[in-house]
Amino acid sequence: MSLLEINDLRIALNGEQDKQVVKGLNLSIEPGQTMCLVGESGSGKSLTALATMGLLPPVLKPIAGTINLKGEDMLKASASRMRELRAVSMSMIFQEPMTALNPVVRVGQQIEEVLEFHSSMSKSARAKRAKEMMEAVHLPDVEKMYRSFPHQLSGGQRQRIMIAMALVMRPQLLIADEPTTALDVTTQAQILSLIRELREDQGAAVLFITHDMGVVSEIADDVTVLKLGEVMETQSVDNLLRHPQTDYTRDLLQSVPSQVPRLARAQTSDNIVLATQDLNKTYGGGGWFSRGREVKAAQDVSISLNKGRTLGIVGESGSGKTTVARCIMRLIDPTSGKVMVDGTDIATMSQKELKPHRKDIQIVFQDPMRSLNPRIEVGQSIIEGPLNFGTPRHEALKRARELLELVGLPASAVDRFPHQFSGGQRQRIAIARALAMDPDVLVADEAVSALDVSVQAQVLDLLAELQERLGLGILFITHDLGVAAQICDDVLVMQYGQVVEYGPAAQVLGAPKQDYTKALIAAAPGRHWDFANFRPFAEAAN
Amino acid sequence: MTDQTAANIAPPDRPSALSRVREIVFSSPLVFIATAILVLIALSALFAPWVVPHDPVRLQPAVRLKPPSDTFWLGTDAFGRDLFSRIITGGQISLVVGVLAAVCAVLFGLLLGLLAGYIRWVDAVLMRMVDGLMAIPSILLAIAIVSLWGASLWTVLVAITIPEVPRVVRLVRSLVLSAREEPYVEAAIAAGTPTWLIMRRHLVPNTLAPLIIQGTYICASAILTEAILSFLGAGINPETPSWGNIMAEGRIYFQINPGIVLWPGLVVSVAILSINLLGDAVRDALDPRMAKRGIER
Numbered sequence: 001m002s003l004l005e006i007n008d009l010r011i012a013l014n015g016e017q018d019k020q021v022v023k024g025l026n027l028s029i030e031p032g033q034t035m036c037l038v039g040e041s042g043s044g045k046s047l048t049a050l051a052t053m054g055l056l057p058p059v060l061k062p063i064a065g066t067i068n069l070k071g072e073d074m075l076k077a078s079a080s081r082m083r084e085l086r087a088v089s090m091s092m093i094f095q096e097p098m099t100a101l102n103p104v105v106r107v108g109q110q111i112e113e114v115l116e117f118h119s120s121m122s123k124s125a126r127a128k129r130a131k132e133m134m135e136a137v138h139l140p141d142v143e144k145m146y147r148s149f150p151h152q153l154s155g156g157q158r159q160r161i162m163i164a165m166a167l168v169m170r171p172q173l174l175i176a177d178e179p180t181t182a183l184d185v186t187t188q189a190q191i192l193s194l195i196r197e198l199r200e201d202q203g204a205a206v207l208f209i210t211h212d213m214g215v216v217s218e219i220a221d222d223v224t225v226l227k228l229g230e231v232m233e234t235q236s237v238d239n240l241l242r243h244p245q246t247d248y249t250r251d252l253l254q255s256v257p258s259q260v261p262r263l264a265r266a267q268t269s270d271n272i273v274l275a276t277q278d279l280n281k282t283y284g285g286g287g288w289f290s291r292g293r294e295v296k297a298a299q300d301v302s303i304s305l306n307k308g309r310t311l312g313i314v315g316e317s318g319s320g321k322t323t324v325a326r327c328i329m330r331l332i333d334p335t336s337g338k339v340m341v342d343g344t345d346i347a348t349m350s351q352k353e354l355k356p357h358r359k360d361i362q363i364v365f366q367d368p369m370r371s372l373n374p375r376i377e378v379g380q381s382i383i384e385g386p387l388n389f390g391t392p393r394h395e396a397l398k399r400a401r402e403l404l405e406l407v408g409l410p411a412s413a414v415d416r417f418p419h420q421f422s423g424g425q426r427q428r429i430a431i432a433r434a435l436a437m438d439p440d441v442l443v444a445d446e447a448v449s450a451l452d453v454s455v456q457a458q459v460l461d462l463l464a465e466l467q468e469r470l471g472l473g474i475l476f477i478t479h480d481l482g483v484a485a486q487i488c489d490d491v492l493v494m495q496y497g498q499v500v501e502y503g504p505a506a507q508v509l510g511a512p513k514q515d516y517t518k519a520l521i522a523a524a525p526g527r528h529w530d531f532a533n534f535r536p537f538a539e540a541a542n
Numbered sequence: 543m544t545d546q547t548a549a550n551i552a553p554p555d556r557p558s559a560l561s562r563v564r565e566i567v568f569s570s571p572l573v574f575i576a577t578a579i580l581v582l583i584a585l586s587a588l589f590a591p592w593v594v595p596h597d598p599v600r601l602q603p604a605v606r607l608k609p610p611s612d613t614f615w616l617g618t619d620a621f622g623r624d625l626f627s628r629i630i631t632g633g634q635i636s637l638v639v640g641v642l643a644a645v646c647a648v649l650f651g652l653l654l655g656l657l658a659g660y661i662r663w664v665d666a667v668l669m670r671m672v673d674g675l676m677a678i679p680s681i682l683l684a685i686a687i688v689s690l691w692g693a694s695l696w697t698v699l700v701a702i703t704i705p706e707v708p709r710v711v712r713l714v715r716s717l718v719l720s721a722r723e724e725p726y727v728e729a730a731i732a733a734g735t736p737t738w739l740i741m742r743r744h745l746v747p748n749t750l751a752p753l754i755i756q757g758t759y760i761c762a763s764a765i766l767t768e769a770i771l772s773f774l775g776a777g778i779n780p781e782t783p784s785w786g787n788i789m790a791e792g793r794i795y796f797q798i799n800p801g802i803v804l805w806p807g808l809v810v811s812v813a814i815l816s817i818n819l820l821g822d823a824v825r826d827a828l829d830p831r832m833a834k835r836g837i838e839r
Contacts, residue, residue, distance in 0.1 A: 331728050358734035365725035373726045375747045381726070384743075385733030430729070437733065 002028040002068075003205045004052070004090075004173055009065035011047050011056065011229075021060065022047050023229040031172060034199060034206040036216045036237070038252075039226035040452035041423075045209045048226075049175045051075070052207070053092050054082040069173065087114050090173035091166035095181050097158035101150040107161045108134075108146035114168050133164040136201070137194060155317075156187035160194065167198055174199070175207045180215065184316035185479065189523035192219050211453065213256045214482070214526025217241060225249050242534050255457035256531040257482030259524055261505040265489055269307040272343070273440040273473040274328070274361065276303050279337035279347075281323050297323040299497045301337070303475075305441065305490075308467060310474040312488030312505070314481060314520070320497035321477045325445045328475070329363050330354055342440060359389055362434035366446035368426035372418040378404075378429050379414025385437045396436070403432040407462060424455035428462065435466065443475045448483060460487055481524045485509050493517050566820075566827045573823040576816035583813055587633030596624035598631040598783050607799050616805050619788070620795050628783040629806050635784035636765045636813070639699055643764035644757045646703045651710020652753060656741050658711060659718025669715070672708040680705030681770060688776045698777055702764045713756055714749050721748045751828035758821030762814040769810050785810050 006027040013019035022044040029035045037045040050056045052067050052074055067074040069089060077085070086092075094100045102110060111130040115121055121129065127146075134142045137160040150158055159179060166174055176195065180188035196219060199206050208219055216223055216237065223240045225232040225248065233245045244250045281298040298320040305311045313321040327334040330346060339347040341360050349357070362385075365371040372381050382403065383396035391399075401411035407428040418426055427447065434442055444463065448456040464487060467474055478484050484491055484505070491508040493500040493516065501514045512518045521527065530537050567577050586593050595615070602622030610617045616625040654672075658665040675683075684701035691697040721727060722745065730740050765785075771777035772786025773793075780787055785806040792802025 329728075329732050331731060355734045358732060361732075363729065363732050365729065367725060371725040371729060373744055376743070381729075384730060384735055388734045388736070388739075433729065433733075 003031045003070060004029040004207070005068040006048070006052070007066045007068070009048065009051065009067060010063050011044070011051060011060055012063045014059055015061035015063055017063065021229050024065070025226070025229070025231055027224055027234070029173070029205045029207060031205050032199065032203050034208055034219055034221045036220035036223045037207065037209045037226060038211065038213070038216055038223055040211060040454065042228060043226040044229040045226050046177055049092065049177050049207060049209055052175060053086060053090065087118050087169045087171060089171050090175065091169070091171045092175040092177065093159070093162045093166050093179045095178040097155050097162055097182065100162055101158055103150050106147055106149055107153065111161070111165050111168055114165055118169050129168065133168045136198065137164045155183055156190060159183060159191055163194065163198070167202060167204070170202055170204070172204055173207065174204050175209070177209045178211070181210070181212070185481070185525070186316065186519060186523040188525065192525065195219065212525065213253060213453070213531055214524065217526040217529045225252070241529060241531065244534070251454060253531040253534065255454045256526070257460070257480070257486040258530060258532055259482050259485055259509070259521070259527045261485045261509045262487065264504060264506055267306060267309065269471070271307040272304055273307050273341070274303070274305040274475060275340040276301055276324070276328065277338040277340070278302055279324065279327055279339065280335045281327050281332065282335045296497045298327065301499055303492060303502070305473045305475060307440065307473055308471045309489045310467065310476055310487050312476045312478060312484040312491045313494060314478060314484050314491055315494035316479060318496070319494040321494050322445055323497070324494070325363070325443050325475065325477050329361065329443060359385065359437040360439055361441040361443065362437050362439040363443040363445060364427070364430050364434050364447040366449050368423040368430065368450060371430045372426055374418050377415055377417060382414070382429070382433045382436050385433070399436060400432070403435055404429070406435070406466070407432045424451055424459060427451060427459055431462065431466070435470070439472070441473045441475060443477070445477045446479070449478065449480065456483070463487065481509065481521060493520070562827065566823050569823050569827065573819055576819040579812060579816045580820065583633055583809070584637060586630050587637055590631045590634060594624070594627035594630050596627045598623060598627040599781065607795060609799065610801065617799055617801050619792060619802050625788070625802060625805060628788050629785065629809055632783040632785045632788055632806065633809070635695070635778055635782060636768055636810070639702060639768040640761040640765040642699055643702045643706060644761035646699070647706035647710050647760050648753050648757045650703070651707050652714050652746070652749065654707070655711045655714020655749070656718055656745060659715040660722060660737065660741065660745070665715070668711070672711050675705070676708045681767065684767060684771055685774065685776045688771065693777060693779060695778060698768060698771060701771070702767045706760045706764065710753070710756060710760070713752060717749045717752060718745050721745050755821055755825045755828065758817055758824060762817040762821070765810065766814055
């Protein structure tokens with residue numbers, strides 16, 4: 001008998017038949033198996049996990065089906081029975097390790113708490129078991145860490161604590177809901193291998209929820225693909241990646257950015273539209289009112305971007321890539337160095353002197369939900385810049401309609417409010433707003449990171465098309481090596497505010513010289529798979 | 543794949559201002575009663591000269607300290623003035639002070655809060671002054687200001703407004719600090735939008751909902767402060783009836799006719815309770831997070 005068996009699960013908003021968000025899901029997991037639930041946002045993958053744990057928000061109600069864990073129906077179990085089962089028979093780890101731990105309780109105690117509720121162990125036995133578990137998840141210096149508070153730990157360490165808490169009672173089922181999405185790629189690789197190792201040691205089954213095909217190829221035994229609450233297909237991972245049965249899965253796989261750098265493009269223009277020389281940004285340090293440690297967020301960054309080219313800045317969180325972008329945009333003031341936009345140094349200009357140069361360089365931000373003012377029509381957002389530079393309103397609005405069509409939206413969208421658009425559509429509007437200024441340079445700060453992979457592919461295509469048509473120079477900031485490989489001509493790798501490696505994409509990503517770059521590339525999940533061609537790269541070479 | 547066509551753009555769904563007001567007023571029976579009471583008090587104060595049965599300032603020594611009767615519905619005070627007429631008329635001062643103090647405090651607080659939230663050095667200086675101001679009890683500060691400039695409607699208004707401003711400044715500053723980090727504000731900076739326009743277009747609208755709510759609380763507290771000041775003798779000229787004045791004058795005759803203190807006290811309490819209830823209803827309506835919690839309850 002399967003460990004977990006979900007039959008025809010239906011979850012609906014307010015329990016109403018016609019508002020189903022999970023529509024007849026079937027799933028079964030054997031002991032020791034890793035099942036990946038894959039889907040884009042709104043596919044119902046997290047809801048399935050929450051329903052299994054009995055943690056659905058009250059507005060969402062299961063209206064049909066069964067969830068059998070070792071033959072017991074979770075949907076019929078009482079609240080107190082569910083409490084007994086959680087941690088003992090099944091447990092869950094979440095996406096955000098920053099908020100999943102109680103900030104005012106030492107992490108060792110948080111692990112012990114689980115034992116306190118679910119076992120009759122003595123205090124000293126609990127402490128011993130907690131420390132064993134911390135060893136098992138490979139935390140360094142366990143004695144010290146046992147007494148640490150969550151804020152003293154890194155994101156990866158916190159996620160390890162979460163895993164230790166989840167597994168301390170040796171549950172047969174571990175549910176992991178996007179456990180590595182908030183982590184850097186090198187940390188992600190470590191956590192994935194930890195989950196693999198613990199599954200083997202403890203013989204637990206894993207229900208692993210992710211949107212990332214790379215992660216799937218690393219960890220899954222079997223995969224279930226979900227779309228809008230419906231199961232598209234269930235297959236073993238190798239079969240799925242080689243022979244996807246549905247068009248949806250095929251599209252999904254083909255949207256995954258490949259890790260192979262794009263073919264080098266001939267440089268079409270010698271016109272350098274953006275350059276920095278020894279750009280530095282230092283935070284903190286001595287001041288009249290503040291004492292504190294100096295943080296060098298960016299050190300001696302020198303870049304140069306030609307018309308019509310794309311330069312990628314790649315790095316993990318805290319590497320200083322966004323600091324560089326914000327300095328270039330003069331959203332923050334650089335400590336020293338030059339920022340040359342079309343040959344003019346704007347680094348030390350006053351806001352007033354800066355204004356005429358603002359229109360040459362525009363930015364698209366990461367979070368599509370926050371990059372448009374929710375209270376004004378998108379048309380007003382788009383024409384804000386042109387109005388500042390004296391374009392008459394009706395002319396600016398006419399241009400806004402054209403731009404919306406250029407980015408693949410109807411011209412009538414000018415009169416609508418941001419909440420009426422999806423994330424991908426909003427990102428298109430943000431691009432239209434940037435283009436309304438006719439800039440020479442577009443800075444894209446993680447502009448596709450918050451989007452589903454299929455939407456991400458569309459936005460990347462759009463950027464490429466616009467670059468072709470308008471000759472934009474694009475400074476593309478990303479943590480995703482696949483995305484960088486797909487669109488960048490040149491790549492700059494940053495770590496701790498310093499430039500690690502800088503050169504043509506084929507060289508930096510294809511034949512890296514620095515150890516850090518090599519480590520980054522090695523950690524990228526799914527780097528062995530050529531998703532778009534449904535085969536591993538190793539086979540392509542033969 | 544996610545379809546990027548016109549078909550999945552939802553039609554506009556912005557409720558009109560009138561329907562929002564209706565929604566708030568009818569959100570619960572309690573709020574409806576509160577609104578009705580406020581409208582009644584406001585209308586009767588506004589049309590006091592036509593509504594009152596007697597002249598509220600005419601002295602009639604013959605009918606001093608009468609108990610309630612058909613002629614004098616709530617009785618008379620120590621000078622033989624009709625208590626009911628005085629309470630109705632007294633509402634004028636209280637409501638004017640309440641509303642004006644709320645409007646002034648919100649406007650000044652908004653202006654200073656915007657500056658503090660947006661300009662670093664202003665923040666350092668202004669917020670220390672605000673801290674200093676907040677350290678002084680508001681009644682004491684108000685008494686000091688009134689005794690400095692003498693009692694009149696305007697000094698009382700200033701005296702009540704000044705202690706309320708710091709709270710608004712702090713509120714607006716914190717809202718501006720978080721709003722200015724929003725990418726859409728940075729996009730506006732990158733688009734060369736002048737600072738005053740960024741404030742007007744992107745920052746002020748974000749502060750409006752909390753400010754309206756804060757305004758209702760200030761209104762209630764100003765009415766109370768005015769009553770306290772008048773009661774202490776540091777308020778409006780005693781000849782002009784205000785709820786605080788009436789209570790102050792009735793204090794020594796409490797044992798003979800307790801109604802002189804109790805009736806205006808009751809009106810003050812009911813008015814303030816109603817304003818606060820309305821403020822809560824506005825907050826629930828404007829803050830989507832509260833609404834969501836409401837569903838889960």
